[in-house]
Amino acid sequence: MSIPAGLNDAFQAYERALMQNDLETMSRLFADEGTTLRGDGGGLLIGHEQIDAFRRGRSGALPRELVDVQIQVIDDNTALIVAVTAARRGGHGLQTQLWRRTTAGWQVTAAHVSAPPTTFDPAVWRIVGDPLVPPTGTGDLQGQTVAVKDVFAVAGHAIGAGVPTYLDGQPHATTHASAVARLLRAGAAIRGIARTDQLTYSLAGDNPHYGTPVNALVPGALPGGSSSGPATAVALGAASIGLGTDTAGSIRVPASYQGLWGLRTTHGSVPVDGMVPLAPDFDTVGLLTRTPQLLRSAAMALAPESAFALSGAVVDLDELGLTDLATYAEAFRVHQAFQAWSVHGAWIAEHPRAVLGSAGERFAAASRITSAEDARAREVLDRARSTIDGLLGGAVLRLPAAAGPAPRLWTSPREVERARRATLELTCIAGITGRPALVTPGSSTSEGPVGRCLLGPPNSELALIAWTMRNGEAE
Structure with a gap:
């Protein structure tokens, strides 16, 4: 199945926003719902409001580059994206995102981030x-x-x-x-x-x-x-x-x-x-x-x-x-x-x-x-x-x-x-x-x-x- 239109653009826009700590864009690209999920080694955040507050409370993400991006299309309006990342300080991480096409465009409904091992x-x-x-x-x-x-x-x-x-x-x-x-x-x-x-x-x-x-x-x-x-x-x-x-x-x-x-x-x-x-x-x-x-x-x-x-x-x-x-x-x-x-x-x-x-x-x-x-x-x-x-x-x-x-x-x-x-x-x-x-x-x-x-x-x-x-x- 081919990659739906606009999905890759949305994914790349999120990555740029993450590296620039552009809170407004990151917020827009995550589904504004109480069931939206974001997890990492520190635990699970539930709901768009909690995820937004988490981002406001940190100074930004560690600088990184995308090494490999795999997109698994589920249907015309849903896709899973798994990305391998390389931190500039060294080590590789993994990011998994579930994207869904909504009336506001492509948005993340669930994400899990595995940082490089420390x-x-x-x-x-x-x-x-x-x-x-x-x-x-x-x-x-x-x-x-x-x-x-x-x-x-x-x-x-x-x-x-x-x-x-x-x-x-x-x-x-x-x-x-x-x-x-x-x-x-x-x-x-x-x-x-x-x-x-x-x-x-x-x-x-x-x-x-x-x-x-x-x-x-x-x-x-x-x-x-x-x-x-x-x-x-x-x-x-x-x-x-x-x-x-x-x-x-x-x-x-x-x-x-x-x-x-x-x-x-x-x-x-x-x-x-x-x-x-x-x-x-x-x-x-x-x-x-x-x-x-x-x-x-x-x-x-x-x-x-x-x-x-x-x-x-x-x-x-x-x-x-x-x-x-x-x-x-x-x-x-x-x-x-x-x-x-x-x-x-x-x-x-x-x-x-x-x-x-x-x-x-x-x-x-x-x-x-x-x-x-x-x-x-x-x-x-x-x-x-x-x-x-x-x-x-x-x-x-x-x-x-x-x-x-x-x-x-x-x-x-x-x-x-x-x-x-x-x-x-x-x-x-x-x-x-x-x-x-x-x-x-x-x-x-x-x-x-x-x-x-x-x-x-x-x-x-x-x-x-x-x-x-x-x-x-x-x-």
Whole structure:
């Protein structure tokens, strides 16, 4: 059967538009229907509106050339086109499109894109090895691999903290951070050093220097941060354990967004030597895994003193009677910002264009917080801690791990900030009280999952995991 008139012209027009990032033409050449499909390694997008939004949120396609185009005509109004592509960076990909003749002309109704294979994703990893660091002992973590957030010292490597200029000025570490050393002694190997949001001052998971790691569960969504690299590495199966930090939710939010198990340890229970701080009054070490069994083994290696047994009830957040949560969250935000500027302000002032985007704006705002404002915030936090501890006692608090599912890559900065502030009203409770928090894969919505969070008494990490496994809290 001969190629229908206009089909090849439409296909070539789409290819030109793709290479020029001509959003209007690409939109016109995809069928404006709720059933139009576009799939790739990141997942499936359904509907013209979602596909358009995805394109608006990216900077364009990788430069490529067509190597071979095969057209299989199904009937006068339908054809399948399979194209072999060659990326200018190297490697071959495959593109499959189902075209249909409509009243608007030839349009794509379904497409699948296979990009050239990547052996290293620089948005997820800073450096990887096979392994990067072998285990130093044997134990329950034998055979497991760790993605280490790029804020921990790994002997022989500098810490980058998500900022190229910061990395350039750091010496190579001579010893491992204690958290890293504990996992190595338990038999785990370091797979690599994984990306973080800039100086960990974000919950979104994006990084304007290195790119945004994919959300392995929700196509086109933010991965959650600031432990974004370890979370995505674990969710993709590139590592079995993610070692990260949690100040205001940097373990809990990516766990929620990507359907992982996440653990924020009790404040002060795991040494933070060899770790880049953000706000020392709130900074903790955390873990990410795909199963509760592995999380328990990793927690035993990381926080062996967490032997507190649960004896209290489980209380839902709306039953607790916290009426000043927004006030507490604002005080948390102010004190976190004041400490963040105290830690990093001098360096940022010397390198004014090193930290970009929303993190840069956040540091700029932090620079304007006065000692008096911080003192007032600390007074509120002291009252909040006393109130929450008095209400909870030895009970476990159950609450959402985030205010909602992951925002999409194309979500406006204002909406991402709104989601961050709403989430902070939930995550600040652990920060204020220093309590451990366990995130389990939670309920799915049409926009993605929202994890469940259990906040336990200090040093109850292992008991929280055991209770959750026993009572089937994860869905």
